[in-house]
Amino acid sequence: MNVRNNNLLKVYQILLEELGPQYWWPAETAFEVVVGAMLTQQTKWSNVEKAICDLKGHGLLHPRTLAEADLLLLEELIRCCGFYRQKASRLKNIASFFAENPMDDVFSLPVDLLREKMLSLKGVGNETADSIILYAAHKPRFVIDAYTTRILKCMGTEGDYMQLQHLFESALPEDVGLYQEYHALIVEYSKTFCGRGRCSECLLWPGPDD
DNA sequence: CACCAGGTTGACC
DNA sequence: GGTCAACATGGT
Structure with a gap:
């Protein structure tokens, strides 16, 4: 038809x-959605799954721990996702943001303001911002x-x-x-x-x- | 071996 | 205000 x-x-x-x-987005926590949204840029999801799994194994799927993680270790863990140097430093930066601004607070903002906040983070463009808004914050974008x-x-x-x-x-x-x-x-x-x-x-x- | 993957950025017209 | 290379690995 x-x-x-x-x-x-x-x-x-x-x-x-x-x-x-x-039943998207496959993730256990909202922060895992954020990390996955970054890693899946121009990258197959199967590769992202592996990286997510390794990050989880190292206890890095939390804003504080990821923000303080060793950069070289982080690069190693996400290498399979490509653009790994860019993504590693950008992920740390995003993690720092959520370490200082709890997700519950940020996600409570009006959706337009939330979108601006996300877009202001380096490495977060339109699609990543909307993926975070839709699948982590559960707001309609x-x-x-x-x-x-x-x-x-x-x-x-x-x-x-x-x-x-x-x-x-x-x-x-x-x-x-x-x-x-x-x-x-x-x-x-x-x-x-x-x-x-x-x-x-x-x-x-x-x-x-x- | 060529092409693509759940993009984003900064430089250069 | 639009176009474009750079970013990088892994699978078909």
């Missing part, structure tokens, strides 16, 4: 029906990633990050669970069915022959 009218809610329903709920951008382009819609986010947020009910599931479904769907630029068994929009 194809959707030809950019009905984003209908697309969500189709994906959910086809793939089932994804739709996450736009490369897959989402690609899918919308296939459907004939282009725009920058904020434009695409507004598109989703104005088309959908403001529901944290829905946003969480939808973003996860887009990622899983894309990984399974879409190569770069082209889709093999596309459920969502007309193919070239259509």
